Amino acid sequence: MPASPPESLPALDLTGDLTELLVALVDTESVSGDEARIADAIQAALEPLDHLELIRDGDVLVARTQLGRAERVVLAGHTDTVPIAGNVPSTTTGKGDDRVVHGRGSCDMKGGVAVQLAVAAALREPARDLTFIFYDHEEVEASLNGLARIGRERPDLLAASFAVLLEPTNARVEGGCQGTMRAEVTLTGVAAHSARSWMGSNAIHAAGPLLERLAAHTSAQVEVEGLVYREGMNAVRIAGGIAGNVIPDRCVVEVNYRFAPDKDDAQAEAYVREVLDGFDLEITDVATGARPGLDRPIAADFLAAVGGEAHPKFGWTDVARFSALDIPAVNFGPGDPSKAHADDEFCPTADLHTCRDALLRWLG
Amino acid sequence: MPASPPESLPALDLTGDLTELLVALVDTESVSGDEARIADAIQAALEPLDHLELIRDGDVLVARTQLGRAERVVLAGHTDTVPIAGNVPSTTTGKGDDRVVHGRGSCDMKGGVAVQLAVAAALREPARDLTFIFYDHEEVEASLNGLARIGRERPDLLAASFAVLLEPTNARVEGGCQGTMRAEVTLTGVAAHSARSWMGSNAIHAAGPLLERLAAHTSAQVEVEGLVYREGMNAVRIAGGIAGNVIPDRCVVEVNYRFAPDKDDAQAEAYVREVLDGFDLEITDVATGARPGLDRPIAADFLAAVGGEAHPKFGWTDVARFSALDIPAVNFGPGDPSKAHADDEFCPTADLHTCRDALLRWLG
Numbered sequence: 001m002p003a004s005p006p007e008s009l010p011a012l013d014l015t016g017d018l019t020e021l022l023v024a025l026v027d028t029e030s031v032s033g034d035e036a037r038i039a040d041a042i043q044a045a046l047e048p049l050d051h052l053e054l055i056r057d058g059d060v061l062v063a064r065t066q067l068g069r070a071e072r073v074v075l076a077g078h079t080d081t082v083p084i085a086g087n088v089p090s091t092t093t094g095k096g097d098d099r100v101v102h103g104r105g106s107c108d109m110k111g112g113v114a115v116q117l118a119v120a121a122a123l124r125e126p127a128r129d130l131t132f133i134f135y136d137h138e139e140v141e142a143s144l145n146g147l148a149r150i151g152r153e154r155p156d157l158l159a160a161s162f163a164v165l166l167e168p169t170n171a172r173v174e175g176g177c178q179g180t181m182r183a184e185v186t187l188t189g190v191a192a193h194s195a196r197s198w199m200g201s202n203a204i205h206a207a208g209p210l211l212e213r214l215a216a217h218t219s220a221q222v223e224v225e226g227l228v229y230r231e232g233m234n235a236v237r238i239a240g241g242i243a244g245n246v247i248p249d250r251c252v253v254e255v256n257y258r259f260a261p262d263k264d265d266a267q268a269e270a271y272v273r274e275v276l277d278g279f280d281l282e283i284t285d286v287a288t289g290a291r292p293g294l295d296r297p298i299a300a301d302f303l304a305a306v307g308g309e310a311h312p313k314f315g316w317t318d319v320a321r322f323s324a325l326d327i328p329a330v331n332f333g334p335g336d337p338s339k340a341h342a343d344d345e346f347c348p349t350a351d352l353h354t355c356r357d358a359l360l361r362w363l364g
Numbered sequence: 365m366p367a368s369p370p371e372s373l374p375a376l377d378l379t380g381d382l383t384e385l386l387v388a389l390v391d392t393e394s395v396s397g398d399e400a401r402i403a404d405a406i407q408a409a410l411e412p413l414d415h416l417e418l419i420r421d422g423d424v425l426v427a428r429t430q431l432g433r434a435e436r437v438v439l440a441g442h443t444d445t446v447p448i449a450g451n452v453p454s455t456t457t458g459k460g461d462d463r464v465v466h467g468r469g470s471c472d473m474k475g476g477v478a479v480q481l482a483v484a485a486a487l488r489e490p491a492r493d494l495t496f497i498f499y500d501h502e503e504v505e506a507s508l509n510g511l512a513r514i515g516r517e518r519p520d521l522l523a524a525s526f527a528v529l530l531e532p533t534n535a536r537v538e539g540g541c542q543g544t545m546r547a548e549v550t551l552t553g554v555a556a557h558s559a560r561s562w563m564g565s566n567a568i569h570a571a572g573p574l575l576e577r578l579a580a581h582t583s584a585q586v587e588v589e590g591l592v593y594r595e596g597m598n599a600v601r602i603a604g605g606i607a608g609n610v611i612p613d614r615c616v617v618e619v620n621y622r623f624a625p626d627k628d629d630a631q632a633e634a635y636v637r638e639v640l641d642g643f644d645l646e647i648t649d650v651a652t653g654a655r656p657g658l659d660r661p662i663a664a665d666f667l668a669a670v671g672g673e674a675h676p677k678f679g680w681t682d683v684a685r686f687s688a689l690d691i692p693a694v695n696f697g698p699g700d701p702s703k704a705h706a707d708d709e710f711c712p713t714a715d716l717h718t719c720r721d722a723l724l725r726w727l728g
Contacts, residue, residue, distance in 0.1 A: 232561035236558055
């Protein structure tokens with residue numbers, strides 16, 4: 001038998017029905033590590049657009065205008081998803097503007113990618129130069145993140161006056177993002193046979209006061225540039241004990257601190273150490289937050305154009321990668337962020353239209 | 365090349381130096397599941413003794429006199445060890461009666477097995493009929509225990525008026541044993557993204573009051589037939605959390621209750637439920653304790669013969685299997701029980717002699 005021909009790429013119609021475009025994207029499976037095919041499909045759809053310079057680097061695609069405008073705006077989104085859960089291919093419910101697309105990636109964040117693509121095709125002569133970035137490996141460890149890689153290897157491709165990350169925000173503007181820090185608190189004791197427990201000292205019991213302190217802790221609400229960020233400090237993992245008959249001499253609690261973007265890493269660490277004073281802790285991971293940047297004129301201009309009020313972004317997002325390059329960045333995309341990664345994730349057609357229309361209004 | 369010949373069995377000299385006998389036993393590796401070779405060696409050493417009827421069943425060996433005495437005493441010990449830790453072959457330190465054998469199984473419990481073998485060889489016409497039991501799979505899950513299997517399949521082989529289990533007791537009599545019960549306490553919450561922790565409820569934090577309660581609990585000391593048992597209730601394992609960015613909705617704490625032999629299983633469970641009132645718990649495992657049986661004449665006779673004072677056994681041991689058959693049983697063996705399973709376990713020659721001589725005095 002002859003070898004099978006390569007599977008044909010899904011056709012992406014960038015100027016047709018936006019909901020159908022999202023369906024086509026969802027139906028092109030692209031779990032992290034497996035983004036080549038969706039990148040191929042996006043590349044094939046963008047290639048005919050001669051107003052865009054197209055650059056492919058691994059599975060990252062950068063499409064940009066070169067009109068010599070005074071300002072440049074980045075519109076960025078990732079093409080990968082978390083693993084599917086029987087929710088690909090997509091299904092749709094409702095009709096017309098009430099139509100909803102259900103399936104893996106519909107919310108996080110192929111709805112945003114669909115909007116990026118529609119805007120890329122529609123705006124042949126934007127008022128500001130535009131850079132569309134489609135990147136891989138957002139849903140896995142940060143070291144693989146396609147946007148971070150481009151930032152390291154080709155930072156010129158990210159240069160801009162402003163960036164919009166099309167992560168789901170219910171089609172409203174969410175400014176900046178909170179930082180996230182992880183600390184490991186280690187409780188120690190003395191091992192002993194559990195039949196002679198008085199010979200030992202129980203490290204799991206020693207975690208009691210730590211957990212009580214975390215439960216009693218009231219996290220701050222911090223206003224930054226008019227947005228109120230809500231912090232949180234939580235045990236997210238605990239493990240202790242080696243056998244059913246041994247008094248444990250070690251118990252480890254992983255604490256996650258989400259901190260407002262008024263703090264840098266050192267200030268966040270100092271706060272964790274203050275709250276958990278007396279415990280043996282080690283900082284294992286930190287991702288700095290991003291200030292909303294709403295005090296900059298271009299951000300105000302964006303807000304005025306898209307309408308509505310800005311809200312704080314509680315989760316950490318890749319806007320922080322732009323913020324670290326001193327590029328103000330906001331989150332603005334279709335879909336409910338609380339449905340990201342949920343098995344029943346979905347994206348409403350109305351959100352797709354809201355985001356697309358707002359961006360066209362601002363950039364047209 | 366021809367196949368290698370089967371490795372020859374270690375020679376066990378049952379009437380020579382007791383310490384050398386222990387060395388030979390330790391040097392015959394017998395981690396649980398791998399007891400065939402040591403059973404072969406013991407079988408080969410016992411076969412020439414025509415005062416003993418020898419029965420092999422799997423890797424269990426039963427050797428017994430059939431003299432028609434009014435009473436029968438069981439001397440039992442297991443041949444398996446926990447995994448070695450670079451401590452086989454054995455080493456010895458000191459000289460003469462101060463000699464000490466170091467190595468896996470020296471304490472738990474090949475010292476006891478050496479004493480069994482020496483007594484088996486020495487007593488050709490004991491005052492009471494004797495049953496020596498050497499069994500496998502004591503150090504692993506109870507369902508594999510060789511003594512338990514014989515109790516189920518051939519209970520006649522266990523019949524006796526009294527049993528001595530030669531587990532390490534520092535060569536003193538330890539009566540009965542405490543029971544052990546395990547309970548799983550499940551704390552529940554509501555999962556949420558840790559950046560929006562107020563949307564969830566933290567199940568790990570909910571473990572704080574449980575751990576505080578366990579830490580504050582004072583365990584009872586209970587007198588049974590003149591021996592004071594010391595109980596204990598401890599968290600021995602804790603696990604919660606599924607990811608570094610998720611508020612955990614589940615945390616499980618395994619609690620181990622060691623209870624005095626005045627309580628049956630139902631009374632032990634009632635006590636656990638009383639102490640942990642308000643928590644969702646499930647009993648996952650229980651092994652009933654054994655009363656010391658020191659109120660029986662044969663036990664008093666044993667105590668008088670071996671000398672010294674009886675002490676309570678805090679750990680659970682296979683004496684409970686005899687107790688369940690209404691056979692009074694005590695623990696009496698060489699080695700420090702707190703060194704059982706320790707990487708630096710050892711057995712003093714003096715303990716070997718003390719135990720052997722006491723048994724010969726009582727049974728001779």
